[in-house]
Amino acid sequence: MRIEKYHIDEHNHQLLLQHQRRLNCLSQEYAPIEGVLQKLLDFQVAIPSWALGTGGTRFGRFSGKGEPRSLEEKIEDVGLLHQLNRSSGAISLHIPWDIPTNVAQIKALADEHGLIFDAVNSNTFQDQKGQNYSYKWGSMQHVDKRVRQQAVEHNLEVIEWGKALGSDSLTVWLADGSSFPGQLNFRRAFENTLESLQQVYAALPDHWKMYVEYKAYEPNFYSTTVGDWGQSLLYATKLGPKAYTLVDLGHHLPNANIEQIVSLLLMEGKLGGFHFNDSKYGDDDLTTGCLKPYQLFLIFNELVEGMDARGMNHARDLGWMIDASHNLKDPLEDLLQSVEAIMIAYAQALLVDRKALEEAQQNNDVAAAQELLQGVFRTDVRPLVAEARLRAGGALQPLQLYRSLGLREQLVGQRGSKTVASGL
Ligand SMILES: [Mn+2]
Numbered sequence: 001m002r003i004e005k006y007h008i009d010e011h012n013h014q015l016l017l018q019h020q021r022r023l024n025c026l027s028q029e030y031a032p033i034e035g036v037l038q039k040l041l042d043f044q045v046a047i048p049s050w051a052l053g054t055g056g057t058r059f060g061r062f063s064g065k066g067e068p069r070s071l072e073e074k075i076e077d078v079g080l081l082h083q084l085n086r087s088s089g090a091i092s093l094h095i096p097w098d099i100p101t102n103v104a105q106i107k108a109l110a111d112e113h114g115l116i117f118d119a120v121n122s123n124t125f126q127d128q129k130g131q132n133y134s135y136k137w138g139s140m141q142h143v144d145k146r147v148r149q150q151a152v153e154h155n156l157e158v159i160e161w162g163k164a165l166g167s168d169s170l171t172v173w174l175a176d177g178s179s180f181p182g183q184l185n186f187r188r189a190f191e192n193t194l195e196s197l198q199q200v201y202a203a204l205p206d207h208w209k210m211y212v213e214y215k216a217y218e219p220n221f222y223s224t225t226v227g228d229w230g231q232s233l234l235y236a237t238k239l240g241p242k243a244y245t246l247v248d249l250g251h252h253l254p255n256a257n258i259e260q261i262v263s264l265l266l267m268e269g270k271l272g273g274f275h276f277n278d279s280k281y282g283d284d285d286l287t288t289g290c291l292k293p294y295q296l297f298l299i300f301n302e303l304v305e306g307m308d309a310r311g312m313n314h315a316r317d318l319g320w321m322i323d324a325s326h327n328l329k330d331p332l333e334d335l336l337q338s339v340e341a342i343m344i345a346y347a348q349a350l351l352v353d354r355k356a357l358e359e360a361q362q363n364n365d366v367a368a369a370q371e372l373l374q375g376v377f378r379t380d381v382r383p384l385v386a387e388a389r390l391r392a393g394g395a396l397q398p399l400q401l402y403r404s405l406g407l408r409e410q411l412v413g414q415r416g417s418k419t420v421a422s423g424l
Contacts, residue, residue: 001076001080001407001410001411001414002079002080002083003080003083003084003401003405003407005393007401007405008083008084008393008394008395008401011395011396011397011400011401011404012390012395012396015396015397016396019383019386019387019390019396022380022382022383023383023384023386023387025383026379026380026381026383026384029379030351030379033384036347036350036351036384037384037387037388037391039314039315039346039350040087040343040346040347040350040384040385040388041086041388041391041392042314042315043087043314043315043320043343043346044087044088044089044090044315044320045087045088045090045276045320045321045322045338045339045342046088046090046091046092046118046119046319046320046321046322047078047081047088047090047091047092047321047322047335048091048092048094048121048321048322048323049071049074049091049092049093049094049097049098050094050097050098050421051322051323051324051325051326051331051335052067052068052074052077052078052331052332052335052421053067053068053326053331053419053420053421054067054326054327054331054421055285055325055326055327056325056327057327061327062327063418063419063420064326064330064331065408065411065412065416065417065418065419066408066409066411066412066413066414066415066416066417066419067331067415067419067420067421068415068419068421069415069419069421071093071098071099071100071101071106072106072109073415074091074098074421075091075106075109075110075113075115076109076113077331077332077411078091078113078115079112079113079114079115080332080402080407081332081335081336081339081398082113082114082115083113083394084336084394084395084398084401084402085336085339085340085343085389085394085395085398086388086389086392086393086394087339087343087388087389087392087394088335088339089114089115089116090115090116090117090118090321091110091115091116091117091118092117092118092119092120092121092171092321093117093120093121093161093165093167094120094121094123095120095121095122095123095154095157095158095161096123096128097123099161100161100164100165103164103165106165107165107166116166117162117165117166117167118167118169118319118321119162119167119169119170119171119211119273119319119321120158120159120161120162120165120167120169120170120171121158121170121171121173122154122155122158122170122171122172123154124139124140124151124154124155124174124175125139125173125174125175125219131150132146132150133146133147133150134147135147135151135175138174138175138176138177138189138225139151139174139175139176139196140152140174140176140192140193140196140197140225141174141176141177141184141189141190141192141193141196141225142176142192143188143192148192148195148196151196152196152199152200155170155172155200155203156199156200156203158170159200159203159204159205159208162208163205168205168207168208168209169208169209169210169211169272169273169319170200170204170208170209170210170211171211171213171246171273171319172197172200172210172211172212172213173213173215173226173246173248174193174225174226175219175220176189176193176220176224176225176226177189177217177219177220177222177223177224177225177227178220178222178223179220179221179222180222181222183222184223184225186223189223189225190225190231190234193225193226193235194235194238194239197210197212197235197239197243198238198239201239201240201242201243204242208242209242209243209244209272209273209319210236210239210242210243210244210272211244211245211246211272211273211319212226212232212235212236212239212243212244212245212246212272213226213232213246213248213251213275214226214227214228214229214231214232214245214246214248214251215227215248215251215283216228216251216252216253217253217282218282218283228252229245229247229261229265232245232246233245233265233268233270236270236272237270243272244270244271244272244273245265245270245271245272246272246273246274246275246319247261247262247265247271247273247274247275248274248275248277248283248323249274249275249276249277249278249279249288249296249299250275250277250278250279250282250283250284250285250323251275251283254281254282258295258299259295259298259299259301259302260302262299262302262303262306263302263305263306266302266303266306266307266309266310267306267309269310271306271318272318272319273318273319273320273321274318274319274320274321275321275322275323276288276296276320276321276322276323276324276338276342277322277323277324277338278290278291278292278296278324279291285323285324285325286324287324287329287334287337287338287341288322288324288337288338288339288341288342289337289338289340289341289342289344289345290337290341293341293344293345293377294377296341296342296345297345297348297349297373297376297377298373299345300345300346300348300349301348301349301352301373303318303349304346304349304350304352305354308354314346320342322335322338322339322342324338330408332402332407332408333399333402333403333408336398336399336402337399340382340385340398340399343385343388344381344382344385347381347384347385348376348377348379348381349376351376351379351381352372352373352376353372356368356372357369357372357373360372
């Protein structure tokens with residue numbers, strides 16, 4: 001399903017005057033904004049293929065309606081998001097949940113929707129039908145070499161799918177760890193994992209990146225073998241220049257200073273990518289920015305500062321992806337909200353007066369530094385984000401248009417109300 005262009009034009013036409021009034025106010029305060037707009041236009045956030053259906057908790061899963069039944073329909077869904085916001089131009093596939101039956105057709109379909117394939121994700125956190133060995137006691141950390149080898153081979157297969165699709169990165173998240181003291185020899189678990197990752201790393205094409213994602217706890221509750229950014233950085237450093245740390249916002253212990261982690265990883269040239277979501281207690285996988293928009297802004301503030309210090313391209317040099325689970329809201333509405341929150345935080349970070357902030361820091365003027373950051377954070381930059389969308393051919397108010405066109409109802413009409421998408 002595609003949205004007819006005239007629907008978007010009509011919608012924009014209705015909102016245009018009000019939009020321009022708001023934008024003018026903002027431009028007067030923050031002139032010139034052209035450079036910021038171009039950066040917003042370039043910025044794309046990949047949508048994971050597993051976030052298009054309803055997620056679940058360990059207690060239950062309450063299906064939504066009109067969920068995508070196939071990889072093709074997942075691509076169509078991301079295509080809809082991208083038509084609406086022009087900032088969701090990539091899809092991140094999960095293997096084996098989303099193995100294409102016909103690579104050429106899938107590539108052509110993605111191309112039709114203006115989508116590229118972002119990082120491919122391996123899965124050794126659950127057993128698949130017909131596999132020889134179980135991951136109950138871990139995958140790459142496992143005491144049995146045969147299990148480790150199976151996990152390595154799966155990752156090699158994922159790289160092959162990625163190569164076929166035109167992806168250029170592999171994300172490895174391991175559920176490996178232990179739930180009880182004494183269960184695991186930490187050092188051997190690390191060494192086994194490193195040795196396994198080294199075999200995967202050796203198979204990476206030259207221009208590829210490997211993202212080593214960390215997580216503090218869950219599903220294991222005593223130790224995780226890639227448990228924090230220090231451990232991930234250890235692996236990434238030992239592996240080599242193509243390996244990077246991936247930061248998932250929900251994978252920290254409560255109140256961790258994620259913006260500082262980001263800053264130091266960037267300094268070391270080892271920050272590879274991001275998984276956006278929000279949380280109150282743990283890895284809640286809620287809509288990005290729904291709870292802690294100020295933290296999201298502070299993270300983007302460090303990202304922009306750190307990337308500029310290294311002369312990096314904001315849009316291309318890091319991998320940007322949403323990693324959330326949608327249990328209550330329509331996944332497409334939820335994703336529109338997440339992307340919007342990311343764009344707002346990014347726009348705000350771009351508006352920070354870097355010179356004035358540095359001056360405040362040099363003078364130990366703490367109050368001035370706070371005023372500067374909070375001044376930008378409290379500015380409503382939504383017209384700026386909307387203007388970027390407008391210029392790219394998207395909708396001024398994506399969520400509003402999604403609802404007024406009855407897109408979910410149309411999807412239910414096509415797919416039925418009892419569909420279940422594969423995913424978390
Ligand atoms: Mn993640």
